[in-house]
Amino acid sequence: MSFDAKDIAVEYHETARNSHLDALSDAALEAEITAFAETYGLEVHKELLLKGAFVARSKSTFENVTSLSEAEKQSLRDEQLHKWRQPMALYRMIIFCSVGAAVNGMDLVSINGANLFMPKQFGIAGGGKDAWLLGVVNSAPYFCCALFSVWLNAPLNRWFGRRGVLFITGVFCFAACFASAFCNNWWELVIARVVLGLGIGPKSATLSIWVAFGIMLGTALSLAFYHVPDTNGIVGLNWRLMLAVPAIPALVVIAVAYTNPESPRWLMQKGRYRDAFSALRRLRNSDIQAARDLYYTHMLLQEEEEVLAGDIAASRSILQLFKHRRNRNATIGSFIVMFAQQFCGVNIVSYYSTTIFTEAGATVTHALLASWGFGMLNFLFALPAIRTIDVYGRRSLLLWTFPFMALFLCVTAGAFYINDATTKLGVVAAGIYLYVIAYSPGEGPVPFVYSAEAFPLAVRDLGMSWAVFICWFFNSVIGLSFPSLLHSFGPAGTFFWYAAWNAALYVAIYFFLPETKAFTLEELDQVFEVPMQEHAKHHLSEIPNNMRRIFLRQQIPKRALYNFD
Numbered sequence: 001m002s003f004d005a006k007d008i009a010v011e012y013h014e015t016a017r018n019s020h021l022d023a024l025s026d027a028a029l030e031a032e033i034t035a036f037a038e039t040y041g042l043e044v045h046k047e048l049l050l051k052g053a054f055v056a057r058s059k060s061t062f063e064n065v066t067s068l069s070e071a072e073k074q075s076l077r078d079e080q081l082h083k084w085r086q087p088m089a090l091y092r093m094i095i096f097c098s099v100g101a102a103v104n105g106m107d108l109v110s111i112n113g114a115n116l117f118m119p120k121q122f123g124i125a126g127g128g129k130d131a132w133l134l135g136v137v138n139s140a141p142y143f144c145c146a147l148f149s150v151w152l153n154a155p156l157n158r159w160f161g162r163r164g165v166l167f168i169t170g171v172f173c174f175a176a177c178f179a180s181a182f183c184n185n186w187w188e189l190v191i192a193r194v195v196l197g198l199g200i201g202p203k204s205a206t207l208s209i210w211v212a213f214g215i216m217l218g219t220a221l222s223l224a225f226y227h228v229p230d231t232n233g234i235v236g237l238n239w240r241l242m243l244a245v246p247a248i249p250a251l252v253v254i255a256v257a258y259t260n261p262e263s264p265r266w267l268m269q270k271g272r273y274r275d276a277f278s279a280l281r282r283l284r285n286s287d288i289q290a291a292r293d294l295y296y297t298h299m300l301l302q303e304e305e306e307v308l309a310g311d312i313a314a315s316r317s318i319l320q321l322f323k324h325r326r327n328r329n330a331t332i333g334s335f336i337v338m339f340a341q342q343f344c345g346v347n348i349v350s351y352y353s354t355t356i357f358t359e360a361g362a363t364v365t366h367a368l369l370a371s372w373g374f375g376m377l378n379f380l381f382a383l384p385a386i387r388t389i390d391v392y393g394r395r396s397l398l399l400w401t402f403p404f405m406a407l408f409l410c411v412t413a414g415a416f417y418i419n420d421a422t423t424k425l426g427v428v429a430a431g432i433y434l435y436v437i438a439y440s441p442g443e444g445p446v447p448f449v450y451s452a453e454a455f456p457l458a459v460r461d462l463g464m465s466w467a468v469f470i471c472w473f474f475n476s477v478i479g480l481s482f483p484s485l486l487h488s489f490g491p492a493g494t495f496f497w498y499a500a501w502n503a504a505l506y507v508a509i510y511f512f513l514p515e516t517k518a519f520t521l522e523e524l525d526q527v528f529e530v531p532m533q534e535h536a537k538h539h540l541s542e543i544p545n546n547m548r549r550i551f552l553r554q555q556i557p558k559r560a561l562y563n564f565d
Contacts, residue, residue, distance in 0.1 A: 029053055036298065040273035045291065052291025056299075068288065075286035089282040093260045098210040100166045100253050103173055104200055105214020106221075106246035109350055110177070111138055111193075112371060113222025114239035116354050116364055121236045122186040131483040133186055138351055139479030140190045141176075144197025145204065146473035153202045153468065154461040161266045165202055167257035170250045172199030177247035181240040199250075204468045212382040212440065214246075215350060216375035221245050222354070223368040265297055273298075304457055320459050321466055329514070329528040330454035334467040336513050337398070337447040340505045342474035344405055345498030346439050348482050349374060349432055359491045360428040361421040370429050377433055381440035388441050393517035394450045398509050401442030406502035408435035413495035431495075447471065453516040456525065511536040523564050530562065 024032065033053050037046040054065045055076065062068065062076050078085060115138070119125040124133040156165050176196035183189040221242065228238040261279035268276045273294070280290035321331045349356065353374050357367035388397060412431030418424040447467070455463030485494050512535060514527050538561045548554045 024057070029057065033295075036295070040271075042273060042277065045277065048287055048291045049295060052288055052293075053295050055288060055292045056295055072286060072288040075288060078285065079289065085285070087283060087285055089261065090284075093283070096253070096256055096260050097166070098213075099249050100170070100203060101210035102214035102217065103170070103246055103249050103253060104203065105211040105216075106218040106249065107141070107173060107177070107196055107200055107214075108211070108347075109215045109218035109375065110222070110243050110246055112219065112351055112354055113226065113242045113368055115352060116358070116367070117236055117239040118189070121239075122189070124186055127484075127487040131487045132480070134483045135480035137186055137189055137193065138483075139476040140193040141197035141200055142472050142476035142479055144194045145201035146469050146471075146476055149198050149201025150204055150468040150472055151465050153204065153465060156202050157266070158269075162263040163257045163260055164262075166253055169199040169203045170253035170257065172196070174199075174247045174250040174254060177244050177250065181244035201468075201472065204472065209379070209382045209385065209445070212375075212379040212444065216372070216379040218246065219353075219368070219372040219375035223365075223372050226365060226368055264294070265301070268294075268297055268301060318462060318466070321463060325531065326456065326525055326528045327459055327463075329530075329532060330456070330463060331466060332532065333454050333513055333528075334447075334451040334463065335470050336505075336508055337394075337443075337450050338467050338470040339474055340398075340402075340509065341443055341447045341471060342478050343498070343501045344402070344439065344443055344505060345409060345478075345495075345501065346436070346443070347475055347478050348494070348498065349436070351479055352482055352486075353432070355486070356432070356491060357425070357428070359486075360416065360425045362425050366425075370432075373429070374432060374436055377436050378440050378444070381437050382444050385441045385445040389445055389449060390517065393515050394446045394453075395509065395513050395515040395517075397442040397446060398513070399506070401438045402502050402506040402509065404438040405435055405443070406499045406506070408432075408438060409495050409499035409502060413492045413499060416490070416492035416495075450516055453519075453524065454528065456521065511539050523562075526562055526564060535561070 030050055033050045034046060037043050037049055042049060051065065051067050051072070054067065055062045058065055063073060068076075115134070118137075119130070119134050124130040124137070153165075156168065160168065172195055176192050176199060179192040179195065180189060183192055225238045225241040225245070228241060230237050234240070261282050262275070264276040264279045264283075267273070267279060276297075277290060277294050280293055281287060284290040284293065320327055322328050353371040354364070354367040357370045358364065362370060392400075408431050412428055412435065415424055415427035415431055418427060451464060451467035452460070482494070485497070489497060512532055514530070514535060516524060516527070519527060538559070542559065545556045545558075549556055
């Protein structure tokens with residue numbers, strides 16, 4: 001599901017919003033709603049909006065709002081008692097956004113199976129220069145994302161809205177995938193994949209679970225097309241179909257984009273409150289819920305305007321991410337998690353797993369089947385992240401998963417020294433599968449959530465663009481360098497290399513990554529104002545206590561690093 005970075009801030013404004021409502025008398029609230037309705041052309045809905053405002057003020061005690069009908073109260077009760085009982089329009093929109101995210105996953109992994117055939121046909125299957133050319137082909141969309149298209153995310157969302165961005169990016173993805181099937185040399189494929197980068201970049205901040213689903217589906221389709229024979233003079237029909245098939249869900253996104261309601265928040269930012277109310281009425285079970293949420297969102301936007309007042313011009317300069325310590329520490333934190341997502345090694349498996357499994361002695365069919373297993377596990381073990389990321393926290397999840405990721409990469413590396421072919425392949429597959437099981441609920445979903453929370457509102461759009469740039473830049477470095485790395489180090493040395501990176505990243509996360517879970521915006525300001533060296537000193541001094549907690553199971557209280565007002 002695609003999201004605007006500022007949407008993450010909604011939960012942080014509950015206290016300020018409710019405090020404002022609590023301070024108003026009934027008469028004052030009625031006067032405020034009257035002015036609100038007149039200002040935005042909603043006079044005909046004034047009584048409904050007033051009831052919605054009373055519900056907003058009495059969120060947990062709406063039963064006492066005498067102006068509500070029994071049917072309206074029942075719809076509010078059902079909101080808590082039957083959370084899955086939602087309008088079909090909402091489910092259609094969720095499916096639409098999920099398909100948009102899955103397209104990204106399919107686009108990312110489609111090159112995986114093609115790498116078994118395309119390099120030989122284009123004469124870039126060897127080492128040296130050929131290995132680097134193969135890296136260029138693989139990494140082309142990610143360099144495009146890092147250097148250009150991710151910076152279009154914020155302006156495109158402002159200009160065209162959420163569904164507009166998904167429509168535009170869908171057009172680029174469809175065109176690139178379709179064109180990839182007709183390429184006859186490596187540089188034509190590079191051009192097609194650069195265009196693909198234009199489609200991937202602006203919607204990079206996607207729900208990772210559905211990206212993982214797209215990766216699983218893409219690996220399954222690569223397996224399905226493997227046995228497709230050349231026909232009618234078409235050479236390499238199988239790998240061409242592997243690259244082309246993501247065009248189908250992209251076409252679906254294009255076709256249904258404007259049948260879904262636009263983001264009410266975006267419409268309100270454009271002053272289109274009547275359209276926003278119509279959208280909310282489609283996405284809620286009752287008009288009273290739509291009226292309440294319209295006023296909630298209006299108050300949120302007002303709160304953001306107050307926070308951002310005087311900072312808009314300054315926030316447009318990337319220097320703001322480094323000028324002040326609060327922003328600089330958030331920038332460092334987002335760099336750590338985004339860099340870690342790439343150099344933990346997951347994308348060498350995503351892009352080159354079929355190559356890795358054939359290096360371990362698998363037949364091509366078995367390599368594709370093993371790659372599908374990787375994609376399936378990536379998806380299945382991303383599902384628990386919906387709960388674990390908020391239960392255990394961002395930093396804690398990373399600290400628990402990185403040691404296992406390093407261990408399982410070492411297992412994979414060591415397997416290449418086994419002489420028995422069957423045993424070698426089994427241990428390589430087990431190592432990679434256990435690795436992705438550790439990765440999916442931790443480093444998979446954390447980076448985008450963490451980055452969206454870390455930056456203050458004034459620089460959040462710019463901060464998210466920075467974070468996504470780091471993600472795609474080092475993603476492209478991985479894609480570019482892996483063929484040459486594999487040729488020089490061999491598979492064992494390559495996996496040991498990334499295992500070492502996982503160990504180093506664990507140290508960086510332990511000492512320099514503040515937690516963001518469950519903090520308000522004001523508390524996060526204090527968290528990121530603490531100098532990084534103070535974080536490092538605190539966590540260094542806690543190592544003995546952590547050892548006693550983990551290994552001796554002693555109940556030792558944790559010393560507070562932050563003193564909130």
